[in-house]
Amino acid sequence: MSRRITIHDVAQAAGVSVATVSKAINGRDGVSPATLEHVQEVVARLGYESSLVATSMRRRRTDVIGVLVAEFEPFAVQLLQGVSSALHGTRFDVLAYAGSVSAGEHLGWERRSLSRLGGTLIDGAILVTPTTMPTETPVPFVAIDPSAGTDEGPATVSVRNEEGGFAATEHLIALGHRRIAHVRGRTDLASAHQREHGYRRALEAAGIPVDPTLIVDGGYRAAATTAGAHALLELPDAPTAVFAANDLSAMEMIRVAGERGLRVPEDLSVVGFDDVPEATAHTPQLTTVRQPLAAMGAEAVRLLLAMLGGEPNEQVRMPAELIVRGSTATPAR
Amino acid sequence: MSRRITIHDVAQAAGVSVATVSKAINGRDGVSPATLEHVQEVVARLGYESSLVATSMRRRRTDVIGVLVAEFEPFAVQLLQGVSSALHGTRFDVLAYAGSVSAGEHLGWERRSLSRLGGTLIDGAILVTPTTMPTETPVPFVAIDPSAGTDEGPATVSVRNEEGGFAATEHLIALGHRRIAHVRGRTDLASAHQREHGYRRALEAAGIPVDPTLIVDGGYRAAATTAGAHALLELPDAPTAVFAANDLSAMEMIRVAGERGLRVPEDLSVVGFDDVPEATAHTPQLTTVRQPLAAMGAEAVRLLLAMLGGEPNEQVRMPAELIVRGSTATPAR
């Protein structure tokens, strides 16, 4: 560890001005071949690299795309991988920033991160599951899976939640289930409503009346699911199948069922949503609706690069895919 | 999208100097209570956040830890999650940077990234699988799984690769395999040599001669594994089992086997290394050697924070654990 080598050190060692060094490094003309070579030699010898920070202060562009997340959790990092690989071969580097790690409150991390990095460090941003949508931002951004389903305004990439809910429920119906319950997601998020709507539509399409007592809250979280799960299984005419709004809820549903002596999928079929890594590690492996996270990341890159090229915002919806595994089966009857 | 709001905008709107705004924001004294409140109100109204870049140019500390990677692949992002969660509750934010996405050459990304970000943007760095060890660096750093096994000098966190390779191979031998191939990792990395050495040692311990034709290159990447995988299966006396140096190679090996009409594990057993999330999502689920990535990330944080606190470098080795799943079985005959 030692002091940072600056352009001044190079200039001094080469016996020229910093401006000349800058020109030499950036391939600007106005530098004689001899000087150019000499400077390059000194740069190599000293191991000099220009400071991204200083450069970006001065320049307009940094050729860096920021992926802004609240926290590096599985969902976010999978998206990050998609973004990163989509940026391969372009001139852009990727910088991922979790702005709320130290900040106590998660509220508004997207605006805060965007303000801190935008306009100086990054040319554009990809926001992962923002809960609020920034309006005035210093750089173009694309929101992935935003809380509110926007069909205009900011550029967004989200999954077809309704179709996913429909497919999950349809799968249970096809297996022969008729008493099909739903564990809701976070009702403050559009995705939860869309998934529930898919569930309702599938039932209606099959001529099965929607029974409100079969719909309970789960809030996308295990702890919030527990009570509803018990309530469902205590029903006189208990459901034989459950579509849970996400995998965490589905796994909690299965845990509660087990606690009550029910086997999955023999006594109860359960479908989740997301296809988190844990879904396959789980016993039984979870039947679920997969979000194509890598593809969504790539799509976000495409939109963002288009925006940087001056094209207008776009809203993209990606297909959700039903993955049938071991947590669903024909009802015992 | 709009122009960035700067401290000047705030100063002007509040009718004070930028110096006063700066003091107010950073809680320095020399600001009257009335002015303080007024400035805070304007900051809130304008939605101002100081630029991380400008701040870090001027200040010594940024309270940001950098996780520097060549690329955001599964291994790196899992480590990132560990680092991120270990930094929870500290004053530090996490910034992850993939410095070689745009750069054509992977060589020296660690030095380049460290030079570009260190000393200005980040207070310390965690280098994920560096191929070279920077010597003169502007900030303290910890290397995770470095290419060269260093027992002194730079701070490092690595896994017991040799033991892992040994355990993987021993497992295949115990199942009854004798023709056991190895798909090498990146031969410029110490980890690859260590894993291979574990493989060789296990064979020798069982009295099985090492057959060089059964050792092919995979470079830790799917694309680089394809050719070797085909070559192995085309052998007149093809192997019945393969120890691949990482999960990506193992999964590619399985894909190629399937392409050639071979079933895993019936016709071919495959063991990977790493236990990436995809390992359980894979069909069949991958038998592999788990690196405790989250724990390694946390350990790196511990070392780095200690170094920032003035304590000396430390080298840590973490245990590797064989996880037996569905991609290995007794040989067919």
Place this chain on the structure above:
DNA sequence: ATGAAAGCGCTAACAT
């Protein structure tokens, strides 16, 4: 208590 001014490392006008 407040503001003017210097300077962090760099690039881009603008001299020379």
Place this chain on the structure above:
DNA sequence: ATGTTAGCGCTTTCAT
């Protein structure tokens, strides 16, 4: 072809 200078947004002496 080369150097001088201004300034990106911010913090920090140092005056006032």
